[in-house]
Amino acid sequence: MKKPEIILASLVLVALIMKYFMIPFGGVLFVLSISGLAIYYYPIFALTVTGNSLKTLFSGAKSRGPFFYALATGIGLDAILMGLLFKVQMWPMSNSLILLGLFSAVLLMAINAFRFKKTKEAVFKALMIRCSIGFFVGFVTILIPNSSFIEHYYGDHPEYMEAYRYWEANPNDPRAIEELQKEQMKFYEDDSNSN
Numbered sequence: 127m128k129k130p131e132i133i134l135a136s137l138v139l140v141a142l143i144m145k146y147f148m149i150p151f152g153g154v155l156f157v158l159s160i161s162g163l164a165i166y167y168y169p170i171f172a173l174t175v176t177g178n179s180l181k182t183l184f185s186g187a188k189s190r191g192p193f194f195y196a197l198a199t200g201i202g203l204d205a206i207l208m209g210l211l212f213k214v215q216m217w218p219m220s221n222s223l224i225l226l227g228l229f230s231a232v233l234l235m236a237i238n239a240f241r242f243k244k245t246k247e248a249v250f251k252a253l254m255i256r257c258s259i260g261f262f263v264g265f266v267t268i269l270i271p272n273s274s275f276i277e278h279y280y281g282d283h284p285e286y287m288e289a290y291r292y293w294e295a296n297p298n299d300p301r302a303i304e305e306l307q308k309e310q311m312k313f314y315e316d317d318s319n320s321n
Contacts (some may be wrong), residue, residue: 128174134163145214148279153215160211169205172196176249178212192249195238199253202230206264213267216275216290218297224268288312 127135137159144152176192206227212220235257242250272294280286289309293302 130166130174131163131171134159134166138163142214146278155210156214161205164204164207164211167200167207168197169200171203175252186297191241192247195234195241196249196253199228199234199238199257202227202234203256203260205230206267209264210267213270213272214275216279217274220272221268224264228261228264228268231257231264235261280313283309283313285309295319 138156141152141156141159141259145154145156172193175196204227205223209220209222209224209227212218212223212293235254238250238253241247273291276287276290280290286306286309289302289306293299293306296302
């Protein structure tokens, strides 16, 4: 793994721990660090893992094949990262993003394994390892039910938890949205009154 990748992944882990223990700015750090890792995986990762630069890539000096496989792998890892972000932040569509990322990770793992067996290039082995790690993270994340986050963060507010569950079951129901917003306002009023 490259140094920027290790630093960003470590920041994501620290931010996730901070968010879990409700340490101030844990959520902000989590959003920023996972976004930074996602930005690294999409445009920058393909260049660093293949050892290409933009100049050599477009001059045709090196093979473009590994670059495009690395680019596709970065996009698949991005889907898993964004799904993780959406899941932890309790935003809609998290499971869909994770499933898309898992499907692409399995597909890319198979393609990279085939390319590694055929060419013996180390870049394909590195891509397989990252796909495996991404698949593991995505698989563990999708096993965690959304309700566990609600219970952890809002266990002291049962009315909000109930409104959230109703909205999650009926996302297009205007009454569910209205009820959730009403409970959110109560939640924020209670917080501002306690300070």
